[in-house]
Amino acid sequence: xxxxxLSAIEPHVKSxxxxxRWPEHELIIMFSSFHTxxxxxxxxxKAVGFNHSYYQPLCLAxxxxxxxxxxxxxDIDPSALTAKVAVLGRTALHVAAVGxxxxxxxxxxxxxxxxxxxxxxxxxxxxxxxxxxxxxxNAAKALVTKNPCVTQVTDFKGFxxxxxxxxxxxxxxxxxxxxxxTTDERPSCPFSGPxxxxxxxxxxxxxxxxxxxxxxxAIAAAVLLMR
Numbered sequence: 196x197x198x199x200x201l202s203a204i205e206p207h208v209k210s211x212x213x214x215x216r217w218p219e220h221e222l223i224i225m226f227s228s229f230h231t232x233x234x235x236x237x238x239x240x241k242a243v244g245f246n247h248s249y250y251q252p253l254c255l256a257x258x259x260x261x262x263x264x265x266x267x268x269x270d271i272d273p274s275a276l277t278a279k280v281a282v283l284g285r286t287a288l289h290v291a292a293v294g295x296x297x298x299x300x301x302x303x304x305x306x307x308x309x310x311x312x313x314x315x316x317x318x319x320x321x322x323x324x325x326x327x328x329x330x331x332x333n334a335a336k337a338l339v340t341k342n343p344c345v346t347q348v349t350d351f352k353g354f355x356x357x358x359x360x361x362x363x364x365x366x367x368x369x370x371x372x373x374x375x376x377t378t379d380e381r382p383s384c385p386f387s388g389p390x391x392x393x394x395x396x397x398x399x400x401x402x403x404x405x406x407x408x409x410x411x412x413a414i415a416a417a418v419l420l421m422r
Contacts, residue, residue: 297331319351
């Protein structure tokens with residue numbers, strides 16, 4: 196599938212900078228330049244509306260871990276901090292998280308407005324959804340400390356970052372951190388809403404027991420795990 200996708204894209208793309216699987220079943224492509232805007236519109240119709248070539252240096256600097264160039268770009272254009280700078284409607288914070296540049300995530304969080312931390316890309320994911328699939332507890336803590344509501348944000352399927360951390364199977368410490376900082380509040384109600392049964396099943400299958408939860412319904416879910 197990967198080879199087929201790349202072979203289909205290459206004739207239309209001048210330069211394919213990099214691609215990574217994140218998570219394993221999803222192909223995330225970062226293009227260095229595009230042949231035509233119509234091709235971008237064909238693949239990502241909602242992504243058209245920002246200048247790909249303008250934000251290219253910023254995205255590449257973030258993915259390369261070049262903080263000096265990233266800082267220089269943001270100093271020249273502060274609006275880039277909250278703008279959609281990459282395909283799939285991603286902000287600089289999304290790009291850093293997708294690229295596993297955890298120190299960048301921490302630095303960008305300190306500068307971004309609180310409400311931007313819950314911003315979803317066109318995949319329906321917040322920055323914490325991507326961070327939850329990694330191993331950087333510090334990046335997760337930076338997001339939660341700045342805006343505790345980030346743990347309650349759901350993707351288009353109603354899944355919170357907690358579910359992402361469980362299914363990624365990368366870091367138990369991340370699961371423990373998120374489960375202790377996720378509440379059963381609206382609108383997601385992760386422990387009593389539509390995704391609650393799946394959450395319990397995932398936790399059971401993964402062998403997580405004895406964690407501290409922060410609501411009565413969440414405790415009820417934990418009791419189910421002990422049976």
